[in-house]
Amino acid sequence: MRFLTPALLLLAALLAGCAHPPRAESPAAVDRADANPAMVELAIVDTTVVDVRSGALLAHRDVSVDHGRIVAIEPAGAASARRTVDGAGRFLIPGLWDMHVHFGGGEALVDENRDLLPLYVAHGVTTVRDAAGDLSGHVLQWRDQIARGELQGPTLYTSGPKIEGKGSIWPGDLEVANQAELDAALDQLQALHVDFVKITDNALPTPLFEAALRGARRRGMVTSAHIPMSLSLDAVAADGLGSIEHMGYALKSGSPREDEISARSADGTLAYRDALTLAADTFDETRALAAYRRLAAHGTAITPTLYGSRVTAYLDQVDHRGDDFLAYIGPGLKATYNWRVERAARDDAAAIAARHRVYERSASLLPLLQRAGVTVLIGTDVGFLNSYNYPGIGLHDEMREYVRYGLTPLQTLQSATLRNAGFLGHGDESGEIAVGKVADLVLLDADPLQDIEATRRIQAVVLKGDYLDRAALDALLEQVRARTAQREATYRAQPPAP
Structure with missing residues (x-):
C-alpha cells in the first residue's frame, strides 16, 4: 500500500502522545481578573434570534457570550456585558x-x-x-x-x-x-x-x-x-x-x-x-x-x-x-x-x-x-x-x-x-443558538427565512466567542486579496517552464 509520508507519521506520533485537543472552546478573549464577575464578555442586544430548529423568529433578545459559549438568551435589556453590540433590526443565525x-x-x-x-x-x-x-x-x-x-x-x-x-x-x-x-x-x-x-x-x-x-x-x-x-x-x-x-x-x-x-x-x-x-x-x-x-x-x-x-x-x-x-x-x-x-x-x-x-x-x-x-x-x-x-x-x-x-x-x-x-456528532455543541453551545454566530441585516440571499448580508461574525465586525471581516478579505496580488505578480515574473 501507499503509506503515510514521514510528516504524517511524525504527526501521528505526536498525536498518540497527547490527548486530542479540545474542539469546543477558544481561550477567553479578556483577562477576567480585574473584571466585574457579573459581566459577560459579549452581548448582542435587542436582536432577532432565528431558531433554526422550529423556524421561529425570537424578537428583542439579548444573547450573552462568555468564554466562547452562549451563556444566556434573554429579553432585551437583561444583558450585562463588557462589550455590547446593537442587534436591533438584525437577525442572528448560527455559524x-x-x-x-x-x-x-x-x-x-x-x-x-x-x-x-x-x-x-x-x-x-x-x-x-x-x-x-x-x-x-x-x-x-x-x-x-x-x-x-x-x-x-x-x-x-x-x-x-x-x-x-x-x-x-x-x-x-x-x-x-x-x-x-x-x-x-x-x-x-x-x-x-x-x-x-x-x-x-x-x-x-x-x-x-x-x-x-x-x-x-x-x-x-x-x-x-x-x-x-x-x-x-x-x-x-x-x-x-x-x-x-x-x-x-x-x-x-x-x-x-x-x-x-x-x-x-x-x-x-x-x-x-x-x-x-x-x-x-x-x-x-x-x-x-x-x-x-x-x-x-x-x-x-x-x-x-x-x-x-x-x-x-x-x-x-x-x-x-x-x-x-x-x-x-x-x-x-x-x-x-x-x-x-x-x-x-x-x-x-x-x-x-x-x-x-x-x-x-x-x-x-x-x-x-x-x-x-x-x-x-x-x-x-x-x-x-x-x-x-x-x-x-x-x-x-x-x-x-x-x-x-x-x-x-x-x-x-x-x-x-x-x-x-x-x-458529525456535535449537535450538542453546535448548530443552533442555545445556551451552552459554542458561540459561533452570524449577525445579518435581513431575514434569511424570507430570502436566503440575506445570508450574504453579514454585519458581524462571532467565531468561538471572538467578535468580528464588518470592518474586521473586510480587513480579512483585504489581507487575502493583497497577498494574492503579490503572489500573482511573482507568478507572472517567473520565466515560463521550458
Missing part, C-alpha cells in the same frame, strides 16, 4: 457549516490553501469539513492549531488522506490492494485522530470498497464516500455508509435500468458519464422515492454539492474568467481549475446537452430526498481543481441552489447548521 471542502494542489500551494481559511470566516462559515486532498499533514495541524486558538479559522474537521485503490489518479491517497493493507490504512487514520473516513472509487475494487465501509463501522468511524456505479444505494447503506458525497450518485436508484447500469459499469462497457446520462434520461420519481426512503431508514445522509456541478455543466453559457472573487484565489490554485475547463471545452453539442440534463435532474432530487426523510447536508466541493467554486461565498451559492430547486429557506438553513453538526 454556517460547509461539509465538503478541499485543500490541495501540492506542497508549493500550502500558503495559498491556508489563505482560504479567512475567506470562510469572512462569509460566516465557522465550520468546515475537509473531504481529503494532498495536504493532509498540514490540514491536521491547522485543525489542531485552530482548536487551541493558535490560528484563526473555522473549526476544521478532516478525513485526513482518503482510502483508494492502487494507481489512484488522486495524489495523497492511502492506496490499498488487499484486506491487510486496508486494515493498516484504517489503523493509520485512527492514529491521526481523523474526524471521519473518506473512501472513493477511482481505483478501489468493489469488494475492498465495501470492506472499507464495514471495517470503519466496526471501529466506530464515520464514513463518507463516492459510490462505485456497480453498487446500489441499498448495498452501501447496509454496509454502514454515513454520507454520500455528490448528488449524481443518487441518480441511478431512480432508473428502471439500474441493474443494467450497474452491470455494464462493472464490466467496463458503460463509462461513468454515460451511466449518469442514462440514469437521468430514464429516471422514475416513484422508484427513486422508494429507494430514498430505504436510504433514510439506514440513516445514510447525502451532501449534494450542487453549485460546483452547475458551474461545470454550464461552462458553455457562463464565462467565469472575469469573476470578481478570483482576486482572492492564488495563481497556483487558479491553475488547477484548468483541467475541468479544458475537459468541458472538448464536449460536442450532444455532450453539452447531456451535461445540462444530468445537472437539472440531479438538482431536482433535493425535494424528493427531503420528502423521503434523508438527512440532506450542505457542502460545496470548493478548493483546488473545482473550477470557479469559491471558498466562503460558495456556501451562499450552494444555499441559493437549494432554494431554487425546491427546499425552503428554513430547510436550507437547517442543512447548513443543525444537520451538519448532528451528522
Whole structure:
C-alpha cells in the first residue's frame, strides 16, 4: 500500500502522545481578573434570534457570550456585558457549516490553501469539513492549531488522506490492494485522530470498497464516500455508509435500468458519464422515492454539492474568467481549475446537452430526498481543481441552489447548521443558538427565512466567542486579496517552464 509520508507519521506520533485537543472552546478573549464577575464578555442586544430548529423568529433578545459559549438568551435589556453590540433590526443565525471542502494542489500551494481559511470566516462559515486532498499533514495541524486558538479559522474537521485503490489518479491517497493493507490504512487514520473516513472509487475494487465501509463501522468511524456505479444505494447503506458525497450518485436508484447500469459499469462497457446520462434520461420519481426512503431508514445522509456541478455543466453559457472573487484565489490554485475547463471545452453539442440534463435532474432530487426523510447536508466541493467554486461565498451559492430547486429557506438553513453538526456528532455543541453551545454566530441585516440571499448580508461574525465586525471581516478579505496580488505578480515574473 501507499503509506503515510514521514510528516504524517511524525504527526501521528505526536498525536498518540497527547490527548486530542479540545474542539469546543477558544481561550477567553479578556483577562477576567480585574473584571466585574457579573459581566459577560459579549452581548448582542435587542436582536432577532432565528431558531433554526422550529423556524421561529425570537424578537428583542439579548444573547450573552462568555468564554466562547452562549451563556444566556434573554429579553432585551437583561444583558450585562463588557462589550455590547446593537442587534436591533438584525437577525442572528448560527455559524454556517460547509461539509465538503478541499485543500490541495501540492506542497508549493500550502500558503495559498491556508489563505482560504479567512475567506470562510469572512462569509460566516465557522465550520468546515475537509473531504481529503494532498495536504493532509498540514490540514491536521491547522485543525489542531485552530482548536487551541493558535490560528484563526473555522473549526476544521478532516478525513485526513482518503482510502483508494492502487494507481489512484488522486495524489495523497492511502492506496490499498488487499484486506491487510486496508486494515493498516484504517489503523493509520485512527492514529491521526481523523474526524471521519473518506473512501472513493477511482481505483478501489468493489469488494475492498465495501470492506472499507464495514471495517470503519466496526471501529466506530464515520464514513463518507463516492459510490462505485456497480453498487446500489441499498448495498452501501447496509454496509454502514454515513454520507454520500455528490448528488449524481443518487441518480441511478431512480432508473428502471439500474441493474443494467450497474452491470455494464462493472464490466467496463458503460463509462461513468454515460451511466449518469442514462440514469437521468430514464429516471422514475416513484422508484427513486422508494429507494430514498430505504436510504433514510439506514440513516445514510447525502451532501449534494450542487453549485460546483452547475458551474461545470454550464461552462458553455457562463464565462467565469472575469469573476470578481478570483482576486482572492492564488495563481497556483487558479491553475488547477484548468483541467475541468479544458475537459468541458472538448464536449460536442450532444455532450453539452447531456451535461445540462444530468445537472437539472440531479438538482431536482433535493425535494424528493427531503420528502423521503434523508438527512440532506450542505457542502460545496470548493478548493483546488473545482473550477470557479469559491471558498466562503460558495456556501451562499450552494444555499441559493437549494432554494431554487425546491427546499425552503428554513430547510436550507437547517442543512447548513443543525444537520451538519448532528451528522458529525456535535449537535450538542453546535448548530443552533442555545445556551451552552459554542458561540459561533452570524449577525445579518435581513431575514434569511424570507430570502436566503440575506445570508450574504453579514454585519458581524462571532467565531468561538471572538467578535468580528464588518470592518474586521473586510480587513480579512483585504489581507487575502493583497497577498494574492503579490503572489500573482511573482507568478507572472517567473520565466515560463521550458
